Amino acid sequence: MPPKPDLKSIVAGIHADLAPRFGEGKVADYIPQLARVDPRRFGLAVVTLEGETFLAGDAELPFSIQSISKALMLTLALGRHGETIWKRVGREPSGSAFNSIVQLEAESGIPRNPFINAGAIVVTDTLLAGHTPREAIAEIVRFVRFLADEEGIVTDKAVARSEEATGDRNRALAHFMHSFGTLKHPVDHVLGVYFHHCALAMSCRQLAKAGLFLANNGRNPVTGHSVISSARARRINALMLTCGHYDGSGDFAYRVGLPGKSGVGGGILAIAPGHASIAVWSPGLDATGNSLLGSIALEMLANRAGWSVFGH
Numbered sequence: 001m002p003p004k005p006d007l008k009s010i011v012a013g014i015h016a017d018l019a020p021r022f023g024e025g026k027v028a029d030y031i032p033q034l035a036r037v038d039p040r041r042f043g044l045a046v047v048t049l050e051g052e053t054f055l056a057g058d059a060e061l062p063f064s065i066q067s068i069s070k071a072l073m074l075t076l077a078l079g080r081h082g083e084t085i086w087k088r089v090g091r092e093p094s095g096s097a098f099n100s101i102v103q104l105e106a107e108s109g110i111p112r113n114p115f116i117n118a119g120a121i122v123v124t125d126t127l128l129a130g131h132t133p134r135e136a137i138a139e140i141v142r143f144v145r146f147l148a149d150e151e152g153i154v155t156d157k158a159v160a161r162s163e164e165a166t167g168d169r170n171r172a173l174a175h176f177m178h179s180f181g182t183l184k185h186p187v188d189h190v191l192g193v194y195f196h197h198c199a200l201a202m203s204c205r206q207l208a209k210a211g212l213f214l215a216n217n218g219r220n221p222v223t224g225h226s227v228i229s230s231a232r233a234r235r236i237n238a239l240m241l242t243c244g245h246y247d248g249s250g251d252f253a254y255r256v257g258l259p260g261k262s263g264v265g266g267g268i269l270a271i272a273p274g275h276a277s278i279a280v281w282s283p284g285l286d287a288t289g290n291s292l293l294g295s296i297a298l299e300m301l302a303n304r305a306g307w308s309v310f311g312h
Protein backbone atom coordinates (compact mmCIF):
# COMPACT_ATOMS: atom_id res chain seq x y z
CA MET A 1 0.00 0.00 0.00
CA PRO A 2 1.35 3.47 -0.82
CA PRO A 3 1.57 5.89 2.15
CA LYS A 4 -1.62 7.74 3.07
CA PRO A 5 -1.68 11.01 1.11
CA ASP A 6 -1.48 14.31 3.01
CA LEU A 7 -4.86 15.50 1.76
CA LYS A 8 -4.84 18.74 3.74
CA SER A 9 -1.79 20.06 1.93
CA ILE A 10 -2.76 18.48 -1.41
CA VAL A 11 -6.16 20.21 -1.43
CA ALA A 12 -4.68 23.55 -0.32
CA GLY A 13 -1.88 23.17 -2.89
CA ILE A 14 -4.30 22.58 -5.79
CA HIS A 15 -6.29 25.68 -4.83
CA ALA A 16 -3.11 27.78 -4.64
CA ASP A 17 -1.69 26.41 -7.90
CA LEU A 18 -4.89 27.09 -9.84
CA ALA A 19 -5.70 30.50 -8.29
CA PRO A 20 -3.91 32.45 -11.06
CA ARG A 21 -6.13 30.70 -13.60
CA PHE A 22 -9.55 31.20 -11.92
CA GLY A 23 -12.04 32.43 -14.49
CA GLU A 24 -10.65 30.41 -17.43
CA GLY A 25 -13.06 28.60 -19.74
CA LYS A 26 -16.48 29.63 -20.96
CA VAL A 27 -19.48 29.75 -18.64
CA ALA A 28 -22.58 28.03 -20.09
CA ASP A 29 -24.96 30.68 -21.34
CA TYR A 30 -27.61 28.68 -23.18
CA ILE A 31 -29.38 28.55 -19.80
CA PRO A 32 -29.47 32.31 -19.08
CA GLN A 33 -29.55 31.89 -15.30
CA LEU A 34 -26.24 29.97 -15.40
CA ALA A 35 -24.56 32.82 -17.27
CA ARG A 36 -25.00 35.02 -14.19
CA VAL A 37 -22.55 32.98 -12.10
CA ASP A 38 -19.16 34.54 -11.28
CA PRO A 39 -16.66 32.65 -13.49
CA ARG A 40 -13.89 33.10 -10.90
CA ARG A 41 -15.56 30.81 -8.36
CA PHE A 42 -13.61 27.70 -7.45
CA GLY A 43 -14.45 25.07 -4.84
CA LEU A 44 -12.95 21.70 -3.98
CA ALA A 45 -14.12 19.14 -1.41
CA VAL A 46 -12.65 15.73 -0.62
CA VAL A 47 -14.51 13.46 1.82
CA THR A 48 -12.74 10.25 2.75
CA LEU A 49 -14.36 6.96 3.70
CA GLU A 50 -13.43 7.78 7.30
CA GLY A 51 -15.52 10.94 7.00
CA GLU A 52 -12.55 13.30 7.07
CA THR A 53 -13.37 16.40 5.03
CA PHE A 54 -10.90 18.64 3.22
CA LEU A 55 -12.19 21.87 1.68
CA ALA A 56 -10.74 24.70 -0.38
CA GLY A 57 -12.12 27.91 -1.88
CA ASP A 58 -15.88 28.14 -2.41
CA ALA A 59 -16.54 24.56 -1.28
CA GLU A 60 -19.50 25.60 0.89
CA LEU A 61 -21.28 27.67 -1.78
CA PRO A 62 -24.24 25.95 -3.51
CA PHE A 63 -24.11 25.84 -7.32
CA SER A 64 -26.29 24.27 -10.01
CA ILE A 65 -25.31 20.60 -10.22
CA GLN A 66 -26.94 20.18 -13.67
CA SER A 67 -25.94 16.87 -15.26
CA ILE A 68 -24.24 15.55 -12.14
CA SER A 69 -27.83 14.80 -11.11
CA LYS A 70 -27.89 12.19 -13.89
CA ALA A 71 -25.66 9.88 -11.84
CA LEU A 72 -27.85 10.30 -8.75
CA MET A 73 -31.06 9.77 -10.78
CA LEU A 74 -29.65 6.61 -12.35
CA THR A 75 -29.03 5.32 -8.82
CA LEU A 76 -32.62 6.10 -7.82
CA ALA A 77 -34.04 4.54 -11.00
CA LEU A 78 -31.99 1.35 -10.62
CA GLY A 79 -33.24 1.08 -7.05
CA ARG A 80 -36.86 1.46 -8.13
CA HIS A 81 -36.91 -0.49 -11.38
CA GLY A 82 -33.78 -2.64 -11.43
CA GLU A 83 -32.21 -3.82 -14.66
CA THR A 84 -35.41 -3.31 -16.69
CA ILE A 85 -34.32 0.26 -17.41
CA TRP A 86 -31.64 -1.11 -19.77
CA LYS A 87 -34.40 -2.01 -22.24
CA ARG A 88 -34.88 1.72 -22.81
CA VAL A 89 -31.38 3.15 -22.53
CA GLY A 90 -27.97 1.80 -23.54
CA ARG A 91 -24.59 1.63 -21.86
CA GLU A 92 -22.19 2.79 -24.56
CA PRO A 93 -20.25 6.04 -24.82
CA SER A 94 -21.88 8.29 -27.38
CA GLY A 95 -18.85 10.10 -28.77
CA SER A 96 -21.21 13.05 -29.21
CA ALA A 97 -22.21 16.22 -27.40
CA PHE A 98 -24.42 15.99 -24.32
CA ASN A 99 -27.46 17.31 -26.17
CA SER A 100 -26.92 15.57 -29.51
CA ILE A 101 -29.88 14.10 -31.41
CA VAL A 102 -27.98 12.46 -34.29
CA GLN A 103 -27.83 8.86 -33.06
CA LEU A 104 -31.43 8.67 -31.89
CA GLU A 105 -33.03 8.15 -35.28
CA ALA A 106 -30.64 5.42 -36.41
CA GLU A 107 -30.96 3.70 -33.05
CA SER A 108 -34.79 3.74 -32.89
CA GLY A 109 -35.14 6.28 -30.12
CA ILE A 110 -32.97 4.37 -27.61
CA PRO A 111 -30.30 6.74 -26.24
CA ARG A 112 -26.73 5.51 -26.02
CA ASN A 113 -26.35 5.94 -22.25
CA PRO A 114 -28.06 7.45 -19.19
CA PHE A 115 -25.65 10.39 -18.94
CA ILE A 116 -26.35 12.19 -22.21
CA ASN A 117 -29.47 14.36 -22.10
CA ALA A 118 -31.63 11.92 -24.07
CA GLY A 119 -30.69 9.04 -21.76
CA ALA A 120 -31.27 11.07 -18.62
CA ILE A 121 -34.67 12.12 -19.93
CA VAL A 122 -35.57 8.40 -20.26
CA VAL A 123 -34.33 7.75 -16.71
CA THR A 124 -36.47 10.67 -15.54
CA ASP A 125 -39.47 9.13 -17.32
CA THR A 126 -39.03 5.96 -15.23
CA LEU A 127 -39.04 8.07 -12.05
CA LEU A 128 -42.51 9.37 -12.96
CA ALA A 129 -44.05 5.88 -12.78
CA GLY A 130 -46.93 6.06 -10.30
CA HIS A 131 -46.22 9.72 -9.51
CA THR A 132 -47.35 13.17 -10.47
CA PRO A 133 -44.46 15.44 -11.51
CA ARG A 134 -44.70 17.21 -8.15
CA GLU A 135 -44.45 13.90 -6.25
CA ALA A 136 -41.52 12.77 -8.40
CA ILE A 137 -39.64 16.01 -7.69
CA ALA A 138 -40.35 15.65 -3.96
CA GLU A 139 -39.04 12.07 -4.02
CA ILE A 140 -35.90 13.18 -5.86
CA VAL A 141 -35.16 15.95 -3.37
CA ARG A 142 -35.72 13.54 -0.45
CA PHE A 143 -33.39 11.02 -2.05
CA VAL A 144 -30.59 13.53 -2.61
CA ARG A 145 -30.95 14.82 0.97
CA PHE A 146 -30.71 11.23 2.18
CA LEU A 147 -27.59 10.60 0.06
CA ALA A 148 -25.85 13.73 1.30
CA ASP A 149 -27.26 13.45 4.83
CA GLU A 150 -28.19 17.14 4.58
CA GLU A 151 -31.72 18.46 5.04
CA GLY A 152 -31.13 21.88 3.48
CA ILE A 153 -30.70 20.82 -0.17
CA VAL A 154 -33.26 22.39 -2.57
CA THR A 155 -33.79 22.96 -6.27
CA ASP A 156 -33.10 26.45 -7.57
CA LYS A 157 -36.46 27.45 -9.04
CA ALA A 158 -34.98 30.33 -11.06
CA VAL A 159 -32.58 27.93 -12.81
CA ALA A 160 -35.36 25.41 -13.49
CA ARG A 161 -37.58 28.18 -14.96
CA SER A 162 -34.70 29.55 -17.02
CA GLU A 163 -34.06 26.12 -18.54
CA GLU A 164 -37.76 25.53 -19.10
CA ALA A 165 -37.93 28.80 -21.04
CA THR A 166 -35.00 27.95 -23.31
CA GLY A 167 -35.21 24.15 -23.45
CA ASP A 168 -36.08 23.66 -27.12
CA ARG A 169 -33.29 21.16 -27.68
CA ASN A 170 -34.39 18.99 -24.77
CA ARG A 171 -38.01 19.25 -25.92
CA ALA A 172 -36.94 18.10 -29.39
CA LEU A 173 -35.10 15.11 -27.91
CA ALA A 174 -38.06 14.21 -25.71
CA HIS A 175 -40.72 14.50 -28.44
CA PHE A 176 -38.56 12.46 -30.78
CA MET A 177 -38.22 9.69 -28.20
CA HIS A 178 -41.91 9.90 -27.34
CA SER A 179 -42.70 9.20 -31.01
CA PHE A 180 -40.71 5.95 -30.70
CA GLY A 181 -42.49 4.98 -27.48
CA THR A 182 -39.31 5.32 -25.42
CA LEU A 183 -41.07 7.78 -23.10
CA LYS A 184 -44.26 6.68 -21.34
CA HIS A 185 -45.30 10.00 -19.80
CA PRO A 186 -46.24 13.34 -21.36
CA VAL A 187 -43.17 15.23 -22.55
CA ASP A 188 -43.91 18.32 -20.46
CA HIS A 189 -44.17 16.21 -17.29
CA VAL A 190 -40.89 14.42 -17.97
CA LEU A 191 -39.03 17.62 -18.79
CA GLY A 192 -40.49 19.46 -15.80
CA VAL A 193 -38.96 16.80 -13.54
CA TYR A 194 -35.72 16.67 -15.56
CA PHE A 195 -35.21 20.45 -15.34
CA HIS A 196 -35.81 20.34 -11.58
CA HIS A 197 -33.23 17.66 -10.84
CA CYS A 198 -30.71 19.48 -13.05
CA ALA A 199 -31.48 22.62 -11.01
CA LEU A 200 -30.59 21.06 -7.66
CA ALA A 201 -28.26 23.46 -5.85
CA MET A 202 -25.50 21.83 -3.82
CA SER A 203 -22.12 22.81 -2.48
CA CYS A 204 -18.98 20.81 -3.23
CA ARG A 205 -19.05 19.55 0.33
CA GLN A 206 -22.66 18.34 0.03
CA LEU A 207 -22.02 16.77 -3.34
CA ALA A 208 -18.91 14.92 -2.16
CA LYS A 209 -20.91 13.58 0.79
CA ALA A 210 -23.70 12.49 -1.56
CA GLY A 211 -21.22 10.51 -3.68
CA LEU A 212 -19.60 8.63 -0.79
CA PHE A 213 -21.68 5.49 -1.34
CA LEU A 214 -20.09 5.08 -4.78
CA ALA A 215 -16.61 5.06 -3.21
CA ASN A 216 -17.66 2.41 -0.69
CA ASN A 217 -19.49 -0.37 -2.55
CA GLY A 218 -22.93 1.20 -2.33
CA ARG A 219 -22.98 2.00 1.39
CA ASN A 220 -22.34 5.43 2.91
CA PRO A 221 -19.57 4.66 5.42
CA VAL A 222 -20.32 7.73 7.53
CA THR A 223 -24.09 7.35 8.00
CA GLY A 224 -24.11 3.57 7.54
CA HIS A 225 -26.98 3.94 5.02
CA SER A 226 -27.07 1.22 2.37
CA VAL A 227 -27.97 2.96 -0.87
CA ILE A 228 -27.52 0.21 -3.48
CA SER A 229 -25.78 -3.14 -3.88
CA SER A 230 -22.02 -3.22 -4.42
CA ALA A 231 -22.53 -4.67 -7.91
CA ARG A 232 -24.68 -1.68 -8.88
CA ALA A 233 -22.27 0.84 -7.37
CA ARG A 234 -19.46 -0.72 -9.38
CA ARG A 235 -21.49 -0.49 -12.57
CA ILE A 236 -22.52 3.13 -12.01
CA ASN A 237 -18.83 3.92 -11.57
CA ALA A 238 -18.09 2.10 -14.83
CA LEU A 239 -20.66 4.22 -16.65
CA MET A 240 -19.30 7.40 -15.07
CA LEU A 241 -15.83 6.48 -16.28
CA THR A 242 -16.91 5.66 -19.84
CA CYS A 243 -19.76 8.16 -20.35
CA GLY A 244 -19.62 10.78 -17.55
CA HIS A 245 -17.94 13.49 -19.63
CA TYR A 246 -19.69 13.03 -22.99
CA ASP A 247 -17.21 13.32 -25.83
CA GLY A 248 -14.50 14.18 -23.30
CA SER A 249 -14.85 10.88 -21.41
CA GLY A 250 -11.79 9.21 -22.94
CA ASP A 251 -9.62 12.21 -22.20
CA PHE A 252 -10.89 12.41 -18.61
CA ALA A 253 -10.17 8.70 -18.08
CA TYR A 254 -6.69 9.16 -19.53
CA ARG A 255 -5.82 12.23 -17.49
CA VAL A 256 -7.68 11.60 -14.21
CA GLY A 257 -8.33 7.85 -14.20
CA LEU A 258 -11.39 8.07 -11.92
CA PRO A 259 -15.13 7.72 -12.55
CA GLY A 260 -16.57 11.22 -12.83
CA LYS A 261 -19.77 13.04 -13.77
CA SER A 262 -19.73 16.62 -14.95
CA GLY A 263 -22.43 19.27 -15.29
CA VAL A 264 -22.66 22.48 -17.31
CA GLY A 265 -22.81 24.42 -14.05
CA GLY A 266 -19.07 23.67 -13.87
CA GLY A 267 -19.21 20.95 -11.25
CA ILE A 268 -17.68 17.47 -11.36
CA LEU A 269 -18.26 14.61 -8.94
CA ALA A 270 -15.38 12.12 -9.00
CA ILE A 271 -15.07 8.84 -7.16
CA ALA A 272 -11.85 7.27 -5.86
CA PRO A 273 -13.16 3.80 -4.94
CA GLY A 274 -11.91 2.67 -1.55
CA HIS A 275 -10.59 6.15 -0.77
CA ALA A 276 -12.87 9.14 -1.16
CA SER A 277 -15.59 11.08 -2.92
CA ILE A 278 -14.54 14.38 -4.49
CA ALA A 279 -16.45 17.39 -5.80
CA VAL A 280 -14.98 20.33 -7.65
CA TRP A 281 -16.61 23.46 -9.05
CA SER A 282 -15.28 25.99 -11.53
CA PRO A 283 -17.91 27.45 -13.90
CA GLY A 284 -15.73 27.91 -17.01
CA LEU A 285 -16.19 25.02 -19.45
CA ASP A 286 -13.99 23.52 -22.16
CA ALA A 287 -15.08 22.74 -25.72
CA THR A 288 -16.78 19.48 -24.66
CA GLY A 289 -18.91 21.25 -22.03
CA ASN A 290 -16.92 20.01 -19.02
CA SER A 291 -15.35 22.21 -16.34
CA LEU A 292 -11.93 23.27 -17.63
CA LEU A 293 -10.21 23.93 -14.30
CA GLY A 294 -12.32 21.30 -12.54
CA SER A 295 -10.82 18.50 -14.61
CA ILE A 296 -7.32 19.96 -14.18
CA ALA A 297 -7.87 20.07 -10.40
CA LEU A 298 -8.94 16.41 -10.43
CA GLU A 299 -5.95 15.48 -12.55
CA MET A 300 -3.70 17.12 -9.95
CA LEU A 301 -5.52 15.42 -7.09
CA ALA A 302 -5.43 11.96 -8.67
CA ASN A 303 -1.70 12.35 -9.36
CA ARG A 304 -0.76 13.81 -6.01
CA ALA A 305 -2.86 11.38 -3.92
CA GLY A 306 -1.92 8.39 -6.10
CA TRP A 307 -5.60 7.64 -6.76
CA SER A 308 -6.58 5.99 -10.05
CA VAL A 309 -8.69 2.97 -10.84
CA PHE A 310 -5.88 1.89 -13.21
CA GLY A 311 -3.03 1.64 -10.67
CA HIS A 312 -0.77 4.06 -8.87
Ligand code: GLN
Binds near residue numbers: 170
Ligand atom coordinates in the same frame (compact mmCIF):
# COMPACT_ATOMS: atom_id res chain seq x y z
N1 GLN B 1 -29.79 20.77 -17.76
C1 GLN B 1 -28.75 20.73 -18.77
C2 GLN B 1 -29.36 20.47 -20.14
O1 GLN B 1 -30.28 19.71 -20.23
C3 GLN B 1 -27.77 19.68 -18.41
C4 GLN B 1 -26.63 19.56 -19.37
C5 GLN B 1 -25.31 19.31 -18.72
O2 GLN B 1 -25.11 19.58 -17.52
N2 GLN B 1 -24.36 18.86 -19.49
O3 GLN B 1 -28.94 20.99 -21.13
